[in-house]
Amino acid sequence: MRILIYVLGIYMMSDAWGDDQQVIYQYKKYEKFDLGNLEVKGQLIAPGDISVRERERRRFELDLFSRKNFDGFIKKDVESLR
């Protein structure tokens, strides 16, 4: 039992010790690609069939005045009498 407690204690201490270490990542500063030498494996298909599906252009028609009654004319006629 005692041994198990020591092992656990050592493990936890070493874990805490490891947190203090700084990890430095380094990236490549320069890399050259020779696109001419790149080869893509597979079948080449020419993009000759690109199409856009046609849809009808939405028309916005203005609401033009179209007389539906002569109510104003009736009132005016009645008023024209006296």
Place this chain on the structure above:
Amino acid sequence: MKLLLLMISLILSLNAFSEEKKKTLSEVLEGKKYYYSALNEFFKETYSRTIIKDDLKRLEDLLYFTGIELLEDYEPSLLQKYPTSSTRFILARQALQTKKYKKALELFDKIHPDHRYYPEGKLLEAQVYDQQGNPKKRLESYEACQASAEKNENAALSEKIKRYYRMVHEICLVNKARHFFKAEEYKESLEAYNKIPKKSYKWPYLLLEKAWVYYQMGDYNRALGLLTTYKSPLLDTYFFPEAEYLAALSYFRLCLYEDSLTIINQFYKVYRPRFQALDSVLRKNKNSQSYFYNLMFKPGEELKKHEEFVRHILTRMKKQTRFSLDFNAIFKINQEMKRIAQNEKPVIKQMLLPHLGEVKENMINKINYNAKTDIFQFLEGVPFLSSELFKLNLEIISRKKDLVYSNKKLIADRSRGDYSNVKRTKFEYFWTFQGAFWADELGDYSLGLKSNCQTVRQVTEEGE
């Protein structure tokens, strides 16, 4: 002391004035045919006592000579004391104006069918039913109005009275046509419109309305033909911005965009500046009590430039029955004032003339107010139609743009007229227009334009 002498002199004069002691002052005035003075005196004598049948008969007799125009200035509570058909007519009219429809109907119902205001009462009753949304009753009232106006016209002896009843009859008939138009019963509407003779005062106004009926029926050629009638020299006083709009709209429906644009451009270049100038001159005098009354007889210096145009509007207003009645009342009051000034003693003059002066001034104010209202209503309609023409202009541009985008064009750039495009009934004859307007054919024109709305694919140079 002076006052006492004046009082004694007044009493003596009045005694001498009403020689027969039994006669009241109003009766004496009536006997001397001073009807306007007698009417005023009659109200003073009778208002505070119980009204008897003879009083009502006398009131009707006096109103026969004076007309009821001046009663409009009286308090309704006073008029209610006199249950005659004339006072009921005035009270019902006031009830209609103040939207008391139930009361208006009650009063119109009490106008005696043989009374001279019965037909006009029926015309107004139809208005009440219209406000209440009762088309069936409205139509019945118009029909009763027509029948009674026709009966009164046939019985009338004076030409002026005949003309008045003819006018009421025609207004009721036209309102019936308008009733059918509102119900989208266009054939019935046209039938009613066509019953108005070409000699009628109302006829030139109806061309625009009939054009709308044809427009709604899809007969744009006939609508355009009717509107062309306004270009005849006989009808040059009748200018309606709405007629210009309807013509542009009809051309638009036939896809004759260039014709439509011609009308729109003409409106903007010629008419709109004219209306704006006129509006600015008239608005300065908006609060005047007599400017518009005087304008009816002579346009002032400021309007000289627009004289002809203003004259046209004023001529139309002078042809209204209302103007004739009011102006006739002023004429009769003037005559009465002159006769009193010439024939009566100073005390009587002092008693009668100030009241007559007030009545006359009220009538002048009424004409002034009506003229002002008419002119401004006309001018205020212009911006609305101007904006509608602008919208139409935009719509034409949009349609033209669509044609370009879709690489299409209209079937013909300018369609020529053809007889095959003229729609007509078996009662309508056809003659070609030879460049001159003939009075008997006015109002029967139709254009023979083919609809240009079919599109064809535009052939480009590359494709050729």
